[in-house]
Each structure stands twice: as C-alpha cells, then as structure tokens.
Amino acid sequence: MTWSKLSDDFPDDCDCLSDAAFRLHVEGLCWSNRKLLDCRIPRDHLRRFATHPEALPELVAVGWWTEDGDELAIRHHAGYQRTREQVLAQQAANAANGKKGGRPRKGTGSPRELSEIHPLTRSASESRSERDGTGSGQEALTGPLAEDAHAREDDERAAALRAVRARIAERERQRQATP
Structure with missing residues (x-):
C-alpha cells in the first residue's frame, strides 16, 4: 500500500x-x-x-x-510524494524484514537473539531494576538469582501496598475526625 x-x-x-x-x-x-x-x-x-x-x-x-x-x-x-524508486525500495526492505520473521515462539528450543542495549540509552528504570529482564531484550536471570530477584520484587510490592493502605487509613481517620 x-x-x-x-x-x-x-x-x-x-x-x-x-x-x-x-x-x-x-x-x-x-x-x-x-x-x-x-x-x-x-x-x-x-x-x-x-x-x-x-x-x-x-x-x-x-x-x-x-x-x-x-x-x-x-x-x-x-x-x-515518494518516488516510485523510494516506494519499491521500501517494499523490498519490508519484504526482506518479513522473511526474517517475528519473535521466536517460546519452547522452540532455539536461543533468543539478544539485542545489545548501549548503557547510555538504557532508561533509568532499567538500570536500577532487579527484574529478570524478560521482554527487554536482555538475558533473563535463572535459578536462585531469579528466585532472589522475584522475592525482592515481591517484598517491594508488599511494602508499597502496605504504605498505600496506611495512607488510605490515615485519610479515612482524618475524614471521620473532621466535623
């Protein structure tokens, strides 16, 4: 098109x-x-x-x-408007990229190609995260390291949830105390 x-x-x-x-x-x-x-x-x-x-x-x-x-x-x-040559070149590039296929399906046994992320272009959230890296193009943690990372992540989520609940409870107490 x-x-x-x-x-x-x-x-x-x-x-x-x-x-x-x-x-x-x-x-x-x-x-x-x-x-x-x-x-x-x-x-x-x-x-x-x-x-x-x-x-x-x-x-x-x-x-x-x-x-x-x-x-x-x-x-x-x-x-x-793009020229005929520009359109045909783009269509050829798109066709070549399409032949490479999308992401490999999980469980196919073929190793995933990892995209290299330059440290200067990595976002602040990626550089400080202890997530396992799945979905980011980085190699995923496995074994005990992954379990530790997930446990820390769960602890952080639980602490954040407790803090939110405490703020909600405090607001409710203030609302009830106000005549």
Missing part, C-alpha cells in the same frame, strides 16, 4: 480552487501514488479515477497541473 502525503497547510493552499478541482487534485495525487506514476498521469487514466474530470482546466490554469502531450504532470505537492 502506498500513501499520499498532504501538508497541514494543504487546505489553505486549495482555498482558490472549486470543490471539483480540489477533489480532482487529491484524487490525482492518490492515483499517481497508487500506480507509482511519479506524479505523471497518462491522460487516458483520468476517466478511471476522476469524479470531476471537467475540473482539469482549472488545475492547469493555476499551474498545479501541466499538460505534457499524453500525460498530465502534477506540480503542486509533488515534492511531498
């Missing part, structure tokens, strides 16, 4: 156009991108996508489209 890009001031630029010309311009950008035409549309394609082909002279008059023999060249907002 391809995309047509419109800047946030696109509607402001189009204030001078009739509704039919505005629609034809957007339809032309979309058609060109869908068919990878690099903003050069064969004239006979116009009847295949245009709701209002009669608005073409208006787009030509304002200079947003030009007529070049059997082709119509879109000028306005053409610079925002």
Whole structure:
C-alpha cells in the first residue's frame, strides 16, 4: 500500500480552487501514488479515477497541473510524494524484514537473539531494576538469582501496598475526625 502525503497547510493552499478541482487534485495525487506514476498521469487514466474530470482546466490554469502531450504532470505537492524508486525500495526492505520473521515462539528450543542495549540509552528504570529482564531484550536471570530477584520484587510490592493502605487509613481517620 502506498500513501499520499498532504501538508497541514494543504487546505489553505486549495482555498482558490472549486470543490471539483480540489477533489480532482487529491484524487490525482492518490492515483499517481497508487500506480507509482511519479506524479505523471497518462491522460487516458483520468476517466478511471476522476469524479470531476471537467475540473482539469482549472488545475492547469493555476499551474498545479501541466499538460505534457499524453500525460498530465502534477506540480503542486509533488515534492511531498515518494518516488516510485523510494516506494519499491521500501517494499523490498519490508519484504526482506518479513522473511526474517517475528519473535521466536517460546519452547522452540532455539536461543533468543539478544539485542545489545548501549548503557547510555538504557532508561533509568532499567538500570536500577532487579527484574529478570524478560521482554527487554536482555538475558533473563535463572535459578536462585531469579528466585532472589522475584522475592525482592515481591517484598517491594508488599511494602508499597502496605504504605498505600496506611495512607488510605490515615485519610479515612482524618475524614471521620473532621466535623
């Protein structure tokens, strides 16, 4: 799938156009991108996508489209659109990445590839955490180390829960003491 890009001031630029010309311009950008035409549309394609082909002279008059023999060249907002080569290169990269597959399924027996995290880009929560690292791309703790880490984590959660309950109880006491 391809995309047509419109800047946030696109509607402001189009204030001078009739509704039919505005629609034809957007339809032309979309058609060109869908068919990878690099903003050069064969004239006979116009009847295949245009709701209002009669608005073409208006787009030509304002200079947003030009007529070049059997082709119509879109000028306005053409610079925002990706070229055919860019789209095909991205599609090839996406296909190659898709063939690599997603994350390995658990229990397949194949070792997980670990992504290397640069120490300067590690977040503060990761660097101080004693979690086992699963899901973060880091090697998980196993055995007694994992049990200790989980026990400490459970203790920390229990202490935090006790503190929250104490604050709630204190607020309730204050509320009841206030007439």
